[in-house]
Amino acid sequence: MGFLEKLEERQRKTKAILCVGLDPDVEKMPRNIATGPHPLYEFCRRIVEATAEYAAAFKPNLAFFESTGSDGIQQLERLMADIPNDIPVIIDAKRGDIGNTARHYAEFVFGHLGGDAATVNPFLGRDSLEPFFDYPDKVPFVLCLTSNPGSADIQMVASGEQRIYQKIILLLRRFKKPCGLVVGARHAQLLENVRSMANDWPILIPGVGAQGGELEASVRAGTADGTCPAVVNVSRAVIYASTDDGDFAEAAAAKARWYAEEMAKALTGGKPKS
Amino acid sequence: MGFLEKLEERQRKTKAILCVGLDPDVEKMPRNIATGPHPLYEFCRRIVEATAEYAAAFKPNLAFFESTGSDGIQQLERLMADIPNDIPVIIDAKRGDIGNTARHYAEFVFGHLGGDAATVNPFLGRDSLEPFFDYPDKVPFVLCLTSNPGSADIQMVASGEQRIYQKIILLLRRFKKPCGLVVGARHAQLLENVRSMANDWPILIPGVGAQGGELEASVRAGTADGTCPAVVNVSRAVIYASTDDGDFAEAAAAKARWYAEEMAKALTGGKPKS
Numbered sequence: 001m002g003f004l005e006k007l008e009e010r011q012r013k014t015k016a017i018l019c020v021g022l023d024p025d026v027e028k029m030p031r032n033i034a035t036g037p038h039p040l041y042e043f044c045r046r047i048v049e050a051t052a053e054y055a056a057a058f059k060p061n062l063a064f065f066e067s068t069g070s071d072g073i074q075q076l077e078r079l080m081a082d083i084p085n086d087i088p089v090i091i092d093a094k095r096g097d098i099g100n101t102a103r104h105y106a107e108f109v110f111g112h113l114g115g116d117a118a119t120v121n122p123f124l125g126r127d128s129l130e131p132f133f134d135y136p137d138k139v140p141f142v143l144c145l146t147s148n149p150g151s152a153d154i155q156m157v158a159s160g161e162q163r164i165y166q167k168i169i170l171l172l173r174r175f176k177k178p179c180g181l182v183v184g185a186r187h188a189q190l191l192e193n194v195r196s197m198a199n200d201w202p203i204l205i206p207g208v209g210a211q212g213g214e215l216e217a218s219v220r221a222g223t224a225d226g227t228c229p230a231v232v233n234v235s236r237a238v239i240y241a242s243t244d245d246g247d248f249a250e251a252a253a254a255k256a257r258w259y260a261e262e263m264a265k266a267l268t269g270g271k272p273k274s
Numbered sequence: 275m276g277f278l279e280k281l282e283e284r285q286r287k288t289k290a291i292l293c294v295g296l297d298p299d300v301e302k303m304p305r306n307i308a309t310g311p312h313p314l315y316e317f318c319r320r321i322v323e324a325t326a327e328y329a330a331a332f333k334p335n336l337a338f339f340e341s342t343g344s345d346g347i348q349q350l351e352r353l354m355a356d357i358p359n360d361i362p363v364i365i366d367a368k369r370g371d372i373g374n375t376a377r378h379y380a381e382f383v384f385g386h387l388g389g390d391a392a393t394v395n396p397f398l399g400r401d402s403l404e405p406f407f408d409y410p411d412k413v414p415f416v417l418c419l420t421s422n423p424g425s426a427d428i429q430m431v432a433s434g435e436q437r438i439y440q441k442i443i444l445l446l447r448r449f450k451k452p453c454g455l456v457v458g459a460r461h462a463q464l465l466e467n468v469r470s471m472a473n474d475w476p477i478l479i480p481g482v483g484a485q486g487g488e489l490e491a492s493v494r495a496g497t498a499d500g501t502c503p504a505v506v507n508v509s510r511a512v513i514y515a516s517t518d519d520g521d522f523a524e525a526a527a528a529k530a531r532w533y534a535e536e537m538a539k540a541l542t543g544g545k546p547k548s
Contacts, residue, residue, distance in 0.1 A: 025374065063371060063378035066340075069351055069386045074344035094371050096395055097337060098422045100299065101366075104337035112343045121370055123397040123417060125424020143397060148372045150399020153445055159433045171427055 002137035003116040004178055006088040007202065007229060011056050016260035017219065017267070019057040019090065019204065021235025022047065022079075023064045028236075030245040040065055041075035045082055047239050050249035051256040057231050058083055059204075061092040080113055088116040090141060090204065090231075096121030098128050106131040110138045117141055119182055119204070122168050123154075133177045139202065140179060144168055144194060147184025147207040165190075169197045180204055185232070188217035195224050202229040209237030209259070219266035226267045234259050276411035277390040278452055280362040281476065281503060284330050290534035291493065291541070293331040293364065293478065295509025296321065296353075297338045302510075304519040314339055315349035319356055321513050324523035325530040331505050332357055333478075335366040354387055362390040364415060364478065364505075370395030372402050380405040384412045391415055393456055393478070396442050397428075407451045413476065414453060418442055418468060421458025421481040439464075443471045454478055459506070462491035469498050476503040483511030483533070493540035500541045508533050 001009075011017055022044045026034040029043045036042060048058060060079065065072040083089055091113055095105040109118035110132075117139040120132050132140035145155050145165040155165045162170075172179045178201070183194050185207035194203065205222045208215050215232070222230035238259065242251030275283075285291055298314040307317050322332060334353065339346040357363055365387055369379040383392035384406075391413040394406050406414035419429050419439040429439045436444075446453050452475070457468050459481035468477065477496045482489050489506070496504035512533065516525030 023375070025378075061375055063369075063375045063382070066347070067378040067381045067386060069382070070344040070348035073340070073347050077343055092375075094369070094395075095337075096370075096397075097368050098420065098424070101297070101335055101337045104299075104341040107341045108337070108343070112341060121368075121395050121397050123370075123395050123428055124420055124422060125427030125429070127422050127424045129424075146372065146398055148398060148401050150372070150401045150403075153399030153441070154397055154428070154438060155399070157431075157433045157438065157441065159431045164428060164431065164438070167427070167431065 003088050003139040004202065004229070006086065006116060007057060007231070010087060011229070014054060014056055014260065015264045016054055016056045017223070017231050017263050018054055018256060018260040019059050019231040019233040020047070020051050020055045020238055020256060021092070021206070021233045022058060022060040023235045023239065025064060028240050028243065030243050030248045032245040038075050038078075040068070040072055041078050043239075044079050046249045047252050048079070048083055050253040051238065052084060052087060054253070054256040054260040055087060057088045057090055059090045059092050059233055059235075061235070076113070080115075089114075091115035091118040093118045094121045094143065096124050096128050098124055102128050103131040106135065110135045117180060119143065122171070126171060126174075129172070129175070133175050133179070141182050141202070141204045142168065142172060142179060144181040145183045145187055145190055147186035151184070165194070166197065169194065173199075182206065183222070185214065185218040188214055188221050191218060191221035195221060195228065200228050202231070204231055204233060206233040206235075208232050209234040215259075215262055216266040219263050223267060232259075232263055277362050277413040278476065278503070280360065280390060281331060281505070284361060285503070288328060288330055288534065289538045290328055290330050291497070291505050291537050292328055292530060292534040293333050293505040293507040294321070294325050294329045294512055294530060295366070295480070295507045296332060296334040297509045297513065299338060302514050302517065304517050304522045306519040312349050312352075314342070314346055315352050318353050320523045321526050322353070322357055324527040325512065326358060326361060328527070328530040328534040329361060331362045331364055333364045333366050333507055333509075335509070350387070354389075363388075365389035365392040367392045368395045368417060370398050370402050372398055376402050377405040380409065384409045391454060393417065396445070400445060400448075403446070403449070407449050407453070415456050415476070415478045416442065416446060416453060418455040419457045419461055419464055421460035425458070439468070440471065443468065447473075456480065457496070459488065459492040462488055462495050465492060465495035469495060469502065474502050476505070478505055478507060480507040480509075482506050483508040489533075489536055490540040493537050497541060506533075506537055
């Protein structure tokens with residue numbers, strides 16, 4: 001099943017548009033796990049198990065696995081095999097290069113790891129994106145507008161009538177294939193603008209939770225009031241809800257449930273709890 | 275010893291500014307190696323051994339190792355231990371992300387792999403670059419202007435008086451730390467423009483060889499006629515000079531020597547052989 005169908009089915013089942021970000025950091029996880037064998041795998045495995053019923057998608061962040069080299073990547077390979085098949089996985093890769101190099105990156109995220117989708121960096125332009133469109137059923141989520149201060153340096157730069165992030169959307173439309181966008185939650189008004197340009201493409205919205213983006217406004221703008229697909233990613237606020245060895249997984253599940261419910265309320269127009 | 279000192283010493287010793295790009299592809303390497311154990315490692319080890327005396331630097335391209343996952347990264351880890359200590363290594367990573375994620379990427383390339391330098395993608399702006407400046411003696415090479423068709427889509431876009439690639443250079447100057455730039459060889463005139471804005475920063479120039487960039491013009495523009503540091507990368511034209519199991523390493527060495535000599539001539543003003 002392709003990413004889009006998998007996501008649609010999952011969202012129908014869970015009523016949720018929560019994406020749980022897997023950023024395993026031994027400095028932040030419970031001590032017993034951090035000091036035990038395969039801490040990245042063990043931590044994420046427990047988080048996945050505990051939060052799966054509230055998750056529309058999971059998003060493993062490659063940086064946290066590759067920082068320990070082949071050992072970390074091996075733990076990710078194990079984790080990928082454990083994630084239930086009906087939950088779409090977005091590999092947070094932010095890769096971008098040209099020609100044969102780009103093809104090898106696409107092969108890593110879609111082929112070797114088996115991700116259903118992956119984040120991609122568009123800085124090298126059209127030909128750097130092509131290989132990520134060559135996998136039927138897989139979807140690239142192209143970085144469009146992030147919520148960090150540095151988004152002003154390139155993404156928000158205006159040229160003529162358009163800003164760079166708008167030019168990227170126009171470029172992607174030329175591929176005439178399913179495509180996703182990454183748009184930070186701190187830009188709820190800009191999210192509306194992206195939504196209006198991006199047809200019915202899925203949008204991945206990071207920046208809620210620890211990064212402080214507004215949940216309700218993001219959900220409404222990102223989904224065009226529930227009519228278009230989006231997933232809202234929360235990483236740290238869910239997975240590090242508790243650092244206690246005894247209850248960290250339960251605490252993560254409770255947080256995931258809370259976020260999923262708030263997102264569902266925002267979608268159906270109910271008032272979120274403050 | 276820091277990257278810049280290592281490079282300077284190496285360039286004095288070899289008289290060369292050739293960077294040998296390590297893009298190991300089992301589809302292209304000699305058959306005996308491709309079908310044997312640890313092909314990425316074995317192929318690169320032989321190439322490194324054969325070309326070291328002509329190489330001012332080596333540039334392993336992460337995509338070609340990670341496309342086979344932990345096994346490929348493990349072969350890269352072995353390779354890194356084999357590269358002579360006095361030859362600087364630029365990890366071709368093109369990573370770019372924010373906050374703690376960026377710190378983990380920097381830790382991978384500079385800490386875990388022990389690269390002396392690494393290529394970095396600036397699309398997420400100032401705060402995404404910071405962690406790569408936090409390693410004393412290590413140097414980030416920031417993507418500035420590439421030579422592929424897609425460089426028109428973002429890098430060459432004009433805003434007011436400046437194009438995006440020029441804005442990136444101005445942004446990098448604010449860090450007041452040693453920094454490198456990646457500028458494609460097909461832009462020899464633009465290379466002059468970059469050189470004039472980039473103080474005495476080192477420039478990594480890909481696109482010579484298989485990608486067809488002009489060697490002499492690139493060398494002169496990139497080094498400001500030999501007064502500033504640069505390395506000119508050649509990957510495929512050196513490492514796949516022959517695909518014969520018997521002589522591929524010798525063929526690569528001969529090609530590396532040819533490129534190194536042509537670059538040395540361009541630097542001293544001699545006419546390159548056609």
